[in-house]
Amino acid sequence: MKPSKRAPSVSLIGVVFHHVHDVERMRDFYCSAMGLRELWKSNDGATGLVTRARKGPLFIIDNKQISPDSGIEFSLETDDIESVHRHMRSNGVDAGEIRHFDNSALFHFTDEDGYGLMIWGAKSQKE
Numbered sequence: 001m002k003p004s005k006r007a008p009s010v011s012l013i014g015v016v017f018h019h020v021h022d023v024e025r026m027r028d029f030y031c032s033a034m035g036l037r038e039l040w041k042s043n044d045g046a047t048g049l050v051t052r053a054r055k056g057p058l059f060i061i062d063n064k065q066i067s068p069d070s071g072i073e074f075s076l077e078t079d080d081i082e083s084v085h086r087h088m089r090s091n092g093v094d095a096g097e098i099r100h101f102d103n104s105a106l107f108h109f110t111d112e113d114g115y116g117l118m119i120w121g122a123k124s125q126k127e
Contacts, residue, residue: 008084013057014077014120019064023047026061071116072108081105081121088119095119 020026023045030036036049036059046062057074064070078084081098085107088095095109106120 008078008080008087010076010078010084010119012077013074015058015060015075015118017069017072017074018059018061019070020061021064023061023063030059030061069108069118072118073115075106075118075120078119078121081107081119084119084121 018026027038027047027049030049031038035052037052039048039050039058041047044063046060049059049061050056062069081104085095085098088109093109096107098105098107104120106118108116108118110116
């Protein structure tokens with residue numbers, strides 16, 4: 001696919017997802033075996049892990065049976081999610097609806113080989 005115009009910027013790989021059966025067991029494994037540390041834990045049991053130096057993407061471990069993102073392996077980040085979403089859709093990308101949160105938003109899309117990915121970013125100042 002050749003873009004119809006210059007694509008909006010995607011700045012980095014932001015999150016790597018690991019969908020597991022037992023979140024606590026896997027959290028303990030990665031923290032003890034690899035020295036990762038838990039940054040946060042959500043009410044549904046998901047946990048965010050980071051390296052000690054906090055370099056690289058956030059590593060989220062969640063329960064694959066209840067996660068709405070269970071088919072996603074990593075996310076890309078942008079400063080303008082609405083522009084990226086419009087651009088991708090205008091170029092024929094199978095991009096889902098934007099899910100809005102307090103200060104951020106995300107959407108899933110499917111690449112040309114059928115893999116599901118996510119774009120995450122800050123909401124525009126217009127909202």
